[in-house]
Amino acid sequence: MRTKQLKELGVPDxxxxxxxxxxxxxxxxGRVPARELKQRIAAVVADPERFRxxxxxxxxxxALLEVxxxxxxxxxxxxxxxxxxxxxxxxxxxQACSVPGACGAALMxxxxxxxxxxxxxxxAVEGAVIPYAVGVDIAxxxxxxxxxxxxxxxxxxxxxxxxxxxKGTRFGVGxxxxxxxxxxxxxxxxxxxxxxxxxxxxxxxxxxxxxSGNHFVEFGVLTIDDPQGSGGIGGIGGADEKNLGLPPGxxxxxxxxxxxxxxxxxxxxxxxxxxxxxxxxxxxxLGRLAWLDLDSEAGREYWMAMNLMGEYAxxxxxxIHRNVSRLAAxxxxxxxENHHNFAWKEAHDGxxxxxxxxxxxxxxxxxxxxxxxxxxxxxxxxxxxGNPASLDSASHGAGRRMSRTAAKSKYSWNTVRKQLAxxxxxxxxxxxxxxxxxxxxxxAVMNSQRDLVAVVGRFDPKIVKMCGDxxxxxx
Numbered sequence: 001m002r003t004k005q006l007k008e009l010g011v012p013d014x015x016x017x018x019x020x021x022x023x024x025x026x027x028x029x030g031r032v033p034a035r036e037l038k039q040r041i042a043a044v045v046a047d048p049e050r051f052r053x054x055x056x057x058x059x060x061x062x063a064l065l066e067v068x069x070x071x072x073x074x075x076x077x078x079x080x081x082x083x084x085x086x087x088x089x090x091x092x093x094x095q096a097c098s099v100p101g102a103c104g105a106a107l108m109x110x111x112x113x114x115x116x117x118x119x120x121x122x123x124a125v126e127g128a129v130i131p132y133a134v135g136v137d138i139a140x141x142x143x144x145x146x147x148x149x150x151x152x153x154x155x156x157x158x159x160x161x162x163x164x165x166x167k168g169t170r171f172g173v174g175x176x177x178x179x180x181x182x183x184x185x186x187x188x189x190x191x192x193x194x195x196x197x198x199x200x201x202x203x204x205x206x207x208x209x210x211x212s213g214n215h216f217v218e219f220g221v222l223t224i225d226d227p228q229g230s231g232g233i234g235g236i237g238g239a240d241e242k243n244l245g246l247p248p249g250x251x252x253x254x255x256x257x258x259x260x261x262x263x264x265x266x267x268x269x270x271x272x273x274x275x276x277x278x279x280x281x282x283x284x285x286l287g288r289l290a291w292l293d294l295d296s297e298a299g300r301e302y303w304m305a306m307n308l309m310g311e312y313a314x315x316x317x318x319x320i321h322r323n324v325s326r327l328a329a330x331x332x333x334x335x336x337e338n339h340h341n342f343a344w345k346e347a348h349d350g351x352x353x354x355x356x357x358x359x360x361x362x363x364x365x366x367x368x369x370x371x372x373x374x375x376x377x378x379x380x381x382x383x384x385x386g387n388p389a390s391l392d393s394a395s396h397g398a399g400r401r402m403s404r405t406a407a408k409s410k411y412s413w414n415t416v417r418k419q420l421a422x423x424x425x426x427x428x429x430x431x432x433x434x435x436x437x438x439x440x441x442x443x444a445v446m447n448s449q450r451d452l453v454a455v456v457g458r459f460d461p462k463i464v465k466m467c468g469d470x471x472x473x474x475x
Contacts, residue, residue, distance in 0.1 A: 001037070009038060010045040012282045015063040022057040029056065067280065073098035079389050082109025082448040084401065084440055089118040096133065099289050101126045104348055106390040108360050109448040110399025110440060116288035119359035119400075122393045125291065126353055129303060129343050131272040132288040133356035137211070138268060138306055139313035140259030141339030142361075142370040142396075144222070144381065144459065145321045147330040149252040151221045154462050158426070161219050161328055161463050165428060168324030169210045169217055171467035174262065176205030181323075183207060185315035188308060193301045195270050196263070196308055203263035203312055208319035212467040214397075214434060215258040216375070217320060219328075220461040222253035246334050253459055254332075255379060256320050257372060259341065260309040267309055271302040294354070303343075310342060336381055338362060338369035340396040348391060355391055363387070363394035363453050371453070373398045373442030375434065375464045376425050380446060382453035394452040398442040404433035411435045425461055429468030 001023055003016050011019050019041060026032055026040070041060075044051045048064035051057050075097035080090075089111045096117045097105050104124035111120030116132030123133055154161055170177070180186075186207070190200040210217055225248055260267075275290035275298070283290075292299035317337065325332055343356045361369045365386025372379035377398065386392050402410070413432040420427055420436075446455070 001034075005038070006041070009041050011041065011060075012064070012067050012280070014067045014281055015060060018060040018063040019057075022060045025056040073283070073285070076102050076105060078105035078107055080107040080111075081390065081395075081452065082111070082445060084444065085109070085111045085120075086113065088113040089120070092116070092118040093121055095286065096121060096123050096289055099123070099125060099130065099286060099291060100283070101128055101291070103351075103353055104355075104391050106360075106393060108390070108393065108395040108399075109445045110359065110395035110397050112400045114358060117356060117358045120395060121356075121358050122360045122391050123356045123358075124346075124348060124353040124391055125356070126351070127295070128291040128293050129299060129306075129354050130289055130291045130356060131268050131275055131302060132290075133358055134268065134306060134343050135341040135358050136265045136268045137259035137261075137341055138264035139310040139339045140257070140341045141313050141317060141337060142372065142379075143256050143314075143317040143321060143337035144335055144370050144379075145254045145325065145332045146222060146246065146334040147252045147254060147325065147328070148333050149328075149330045151250050151252050154219055154221070154252060158463065162426070162428060164324045164328035165217055165219070165463060165465040168327050169208060169256075169320045169465075171210045171212065171215070171429070171465070173212050175209050176202070177208065178205075180204040181208040181319045183315045183319055185311050188311065190308070192304045192308065193267075195267050196305050199263040199266050203261065206261040206263070207312075207316055208323060209261060209316070210256070210258045210320065210467070211261055214466075216430075216464060216466045217254070217256045217258075217324065218375070218461045218464040219252065219254055220379075220459050220463075222251045222381070222457055222459045224248045224251070224457040252330070254321055254324055255370065255372070255459055255461070256317055258313075258316060258320070259339075260313040261316065263312065264309045267302070267305045271298060271305070274298050306343065310339060313339060336368045336370060338367075346392070348388065355393075357393055357396075359396045359399075360393045361396045362392060363390070364392040367392075368456070369394070369453070370459075371395055371397060371442075371446070372459075374436040374439040375427055375430065375461055375466070376420055376423060376436040377439070377442045379459040379461070380442075380453075380455050381457040381459065383456050384453055385451065387452050390452050394449050395445055398439040398445050400438055401440045402438040404438075407433040407435065407438040411437060426463050428463065428465040430464065430466035431468055434466055 048061040108120035363384030
């Protein structure tokens with residue numbers, strides 16, 4: 001009997017040797033019709049406990065009890081928002097929907113290919129967490145601070161604002177401060193796992209830095225038009241907690257995008273490797289979608305480390321905004337922030353599940369967030385509508401439509417920089433792989449998710465700083 005036939009009968013690949021040994025033993029004991037032999041194996045698979053003393057298939061029964069029965073990978077359904085999504089993202093999404101325990105999924109309009117779960121993918125799983133469905137840059141987030149300065153000052157005194165961006169943070173893979181920044185997050189218990197303990201000093205040095213790739217810090221003009229939406233500016237962490245009640249009008253604002261830096265990447269890599277090492281061979285095709293049961297020691301450790309990285313990423317933005325606003329000699333009068341690349345324990349359809357949002361923004365009813373476009377396109381402050389079909393999620397940005405390699409071969413950074421300057425956007429530093437042309441149309445993205453979020457305000461970038469050394473993206 002071939003291994004393909006054994007698999008069709010439900011025998012896991014770990015148990016093939018035991019199954020073949022049982023077949024040989026049965027045949028030696030007397031001629032047995034192939035049909036009857038298949039029926040016997042199917043019976044053992046269906047109820048291995050009953051065959052623990054069987055003279056021929058006891059070893060198979062024991063093996064089955066140890067590794068569990070093979071469950072064919074049958075993907076659950078998912079809904080897609082937006083039309084401009086490449087087939088590669090759908091291939092990744094279908095595979096993610098095949099993970100055992102998957103019970104809900106959605107694909108956002110900014111979706112593009114990532115590792116494991118596609119960027120813009122939302123996946124709910126029961127009782128387990130998938131490190132690569134969270135991502136390398138754990139808790140990468142957006143933070144917008146409203147400042148007590150007139151928007152006209154951005155053009156009237158540009159050097160003041162540019163100097164604040166240049167000196168208020170640092171960009172690039174591995175960059176840090178010789179004199180670590182102060183924040184209470186470093187007083188947290190970093191010994192909760194070996195990885196967080198070993199990377200505490202590194203995290204402290206990188207506190208207040210912005211990384212590479214699509215991470216940015218920029219000044220711009222925030223326009224609040226919606227009288228109802230205006231009351232929401234001031235929400236923290238994606239929830240409308242402060243409700244500062246800023247009236248409609250235009251404001252100077254600071255917007256940043258970065259995450260948990262090197263410490264977050266280390267947490268992802270270590271626990272993803274553990275998950276992959278434990279992935280049963282029968283699910284080898286899932287690769288980076290390997291999971292950790294939350295009742296396992298590794299699963300609990302990852303969960304604690306991930307949440308600490310969430311606090312660290314928020315602190316990272318706090319330091320950036322503190323430094324930049326101080327250098328610009330302005331006060332913060334309101335703000336909103338939210339993160340993606342994270343997993344949350346949430347209730348959906350009456351049960352607790354782990355919702356992974358890789359490059360997707362929480363958009364529960366009333367929850368505030370920021371969805372950016374590009375260095376030349378607006379970002380939108382939004383209020384979630386709590387659509388259960390998307391697992392209370394929305395896009396985290398416009399989404400890439402071109403690879404970094406293709407972008408570098410197509411665009412000249414100096415040419416694009418001059419074009420942006422003529423449009424009133426000054427870019428202090430960036431790379432050709434982050435020019436506006438590599439991103440989808442943010443207006444089309446927002447239009448395709450009108451049932452997920454309502455727009456509260458619009459942020460138009462004016463002075464932008466990104467990593468300009470061509471470093472590889474971290475998320």
